[in-house]
Amino acid sequence: MLVRLLYVSQPTGPITTTVTTLILEKSVAYNKKENITGVLCQGSDLWIQVLEGERSQVNVLYARIMADRNHKNIELLSMEEITHRQFGQWSMALVYLSKDDPMVKMAHPEFDPYSASAKDAISILDELLKTGSPIVSNAS
Numbered sequence: 001m002l003v004r005l006l007y008v009s010q011p012t013g014p015i016t017t018t019v020t021t022l023i024l025e026k027s028v029a030y031n032k033k034e035n036i037t038g039v040l041c042q043g044s045d046l047w048i049q050v051l052e053g054e055r056s057q058v059n060v061l062y063a064r065i066m067a068d069r070n071h072k073n074i075e076l077l078s079m080e081e082i083t084h085r086q087f088g089q090w091s092m093a094l095v096y097l098s099k100d101d102p103m104v105k106m107a108h109p110e111f112d113p114y115s116a117s118a119k120d121a122i123s124i125l126d127e128l129l130k131t132g133s134p135i136v137s138n139a140s
């Protein structure tokens with residue numbers, strides 16, 4: 001059974017390129033092996049991540065991620081059963097969310113992931129992937 005999980009969190013320290021690169025490297029290796037796909041969105045003081053895959057694999061990964069000291073205030077926004085993957089192309093794509101991004105400002109002036117609906121957050125990630133320049137790690 002396929003599921004899509006969405007959470008938001010805040011980094012415990014500055015998000016340096018080293019931190020991001022390490023997370024991406026680990027994610028690509030692990031997610032490929034476990035057939036997990038998704039997107040990681042990085043803001044100035046937050047991460048939003050979508051994980052898609054078989055339910056038990058997603059649960060195991062989410063538990064690993066929750067135990068990671070690189071972030072805090074990890075809040076599950078949703079976990080839903082899905083029939084197909086929305087972010088199936090990427091083992092983990094990285095996109096940047098800037099509050100000053102004209103697209104985010106115009107389309108979602110009040111966007112606050114901690115209070116946003118999961119549906120809104122996912123559509124923002126989808127738009128960012130289409131309009132931005134994701135750092136892509138292909139699933140295949």
Ligand SMILES: Cc1cc2nc3c(=O)[nH]c(=O)nc-3n(C[C@H](O)[C@H](O)[C@H](O)COP(=O)(O)O)c2cc1C
Binds near residue numbers: 027071
């Ligand atoms: C915001 C964030 C997102 C992460 N996403 C993933 C991921 O998609 N896949 C993954 O394997 N690890 C991810 N990690 C890393 C895991 O939390 C954890 O550090 C890693 O799986 C541990 O690997 P290791 O035991 O081999 O060091 C993420 C970490 C953070 C902070």
